[in-house]
Amino acid sequence: MNIMSNVGHRPWPLPSKNWIMRQRWRNLLFCHWPLPSEMLQHHIPSNLELDTYHGFAWLGVIVFMLEGIHPRGLSALSLTPAFSEVNLRTYVHYQGKPGVFFLSLDVGDWASYTIAxxxxxxxxxxxxxxxxKERQSFTCQSVRKGGxxxxxxxxxxxxxxxxIYVPKEGTLDHWLTERYCLFSTNHGSNLYCxxxxxxxxxLQKAEAEISRNTLFTPFNITTTEWPPIYHFSKGLDTLFWNIRKV
Known part of the structure; x- marks a missing residue:
């Protein structure tokens, strides 16, 4: 099915027909921890509000393989070879519009790091x-460069x-995954969408064993009191529009 022909599940209309690139995300693991809002509030821009589910903010680590980045009009050409990404994110809203805010994105691909x-x-x-990948299991090991x-x-x-199931609207599974915009900031001075x-x-339920995790260390966040929940997805294709200042 054409991506653009399936829009009934969206919480708001498509911004336009002028998307700029398609990405292919595969074999994703969603790890999520519930946290008190005060543990995350000061890590997001002041013009965003934390989104919560049943009184908790949620911290997510998402692991996946990005198999292609295709500019509009060049569907057979990927700007990069396949690469993996590990991102750390939480959930926010701006003037009632829900989205994702990233605390960090670990990546080994030069083009994604430099351009994106x-x-x-x-x-x-x-x-x-x-x-x-080994049979039905996946293993990811990420070590950040730097001092x-x-x-x-x-x-x-x-x-x-x-x-495989598609989560129903109103459930936690749906709330954690069905997000149709990201917010970012330019050194805290401007907000972008x-x-x-x-x-x-x-989605599928997943079993996971985290062998090490220091992604939270730079933010002084601890999650020892709250065990994570896990979801797996075989993946999908995603369309991106140009970023805009809000």
Missing amino acids: KRWYHLPYKKAFISFQ VHPPISFGVKYTPSSE GEIHHHPWP
């Missing part, structure tokens, strides 16, 4: 990332553990 960091004003970090010792790292092995579109997420 400047274009979308996102906090990309250079990292060494390995991503492997911090020990380095910021994340390691996980995960396996889908249920049949990037619109995205995709089919509803095909």
Whole structure:
């Protein structure tokens, strides 16, 4: 099914027909921790508000393989080879519009780090990332480059553990995954919004074993009191619009 022909699930209309690129996301792990809002509030811009579900803010680590970035009009050409990404995010809204705010995005691809960091004003970090599949399981190991010792790292092995389902609106699964814009900031001075579109997420429950995680360390966030919940998705294609100042 054409991505643009399936829009009934969106919380607001498509911004226009003039999307600029398509990305192919595959074999995703969603890890989420519920947290008191005060643990995250001072890590987001003052003109954004934390979005909450049943009184909790949520901190997410999302691991996936990005198999292609295709500019509009060049569907057969990817700007980059396939690469993995590990992002740390929370959920916000701006004047009632819900979206994603990224605290960090670890990536080993030079083009994504250089171009996307400047274009979308996102906090990309250079990292060494390995991503492997063995039967039905996936293993990701990420070690951030830089002068911090020990380095910021994340390691996980995960396996889908249920049949595929599309989460119903109003459920936590739907709330955590069905997000159609991102917000970013330029050193705190300007706020930007990037619109995205995709089919509803095909999710599966997942089992995961996190072998190491220091992604939260720069933010002095601890999650030991709250165990994570896990979801897997085989992936989907996503359309991106140009970022705009709000």
